[in-house]
Amino acid sequence: MPDFATTDLTLAIAHHLLIFSLAGILAFEVGVIRLGMTREDFVRLARVDAWYGILAGAIIVVGFSRAIFAAKGWAYYSVNMFFWAKMAAFGAVGLLSIAPTMRIIRWRRALAGDAAFAPAPADIVKVRRFLWAEAAAFALIPAFAAAMARGYGSMAQ
Ligand code: HEM
Numbered sequence: 001m002p003d004f005a006t007t008d009l010t011l012a013i014a015h016h017l018l019i020f021s022l023a024g025i026l027a028f029e030v031g032v033i034r035l036g037m038t039r040e041d042f043v044r045l046a047r048v049d050a051w052y053g054i055l056a057g058a059i060i061v062v063g064f065s066r067a068i069f070a071a072k073g074w075a076y077y078s079v080n081m082f083f084w085a086k087m088a089a090f091g092a093v094g095l096l097s098i099a100p101t102m103r104i105i106r107w108r109r110a111l112a113g114d115a116a117f118a119p120a121p122a123d124i125v126k127v128r129r130f131l132w133a134e135a136a137a138f139a140l141i142p143a144f145a146a147a148m149a150r151g152y153g154s155m156a157q
Helices: 004-032 039-071 081-113 121-149
Strands: none
Touching: 004 039, 004 121, 039 081, 081 121
């Protein structure tokens, strides 16, 4: 059984690596979803987007493991306003990712039935708006994390 410091360090490293990977996927999607996407772009996009959900799930597991079993403990985070703001921002990112994922699945299916398929330009513009909104909500999270880690926003009496 690893000691507390080792568990804390391991979870902190995993947390940061997962977060950077998710940010990388978001940046990839913003870069690749554009007018004039190629067939290869679609294939790569569908493959990469599947990782989005997997990484988000892993972030939830590792994040809550840190909050409950490591760092400062659940009694600290459960009464911290910035912790809950961070959870709300992460939830918003998740909700905003639903529409792009649905579109990507629909595009992949359409492409499987028709090799010449190209999405409507209006669809691409819409998906890009969702991706940028996700990026904006995502950017709030490290700010909330830094505040919560330093004891700002405590609602403890
Ligand atoms: C369910 C999701 C998440 C949970 C439960 C969670 C929980 C935590 C916990 C417990 C810490 C330790 C804070 C401390 O040292 O006191 C932490 C740190 C951190 N988290 Fe998360 N996290 C989640 C998702 C995210 C996401 C999506 C991001 C980035 C977009 C993020 C960014 C950070 C950063 C940058 C730190 C380091 C803060 C610092 O030490 O200044 N977290 N998180």
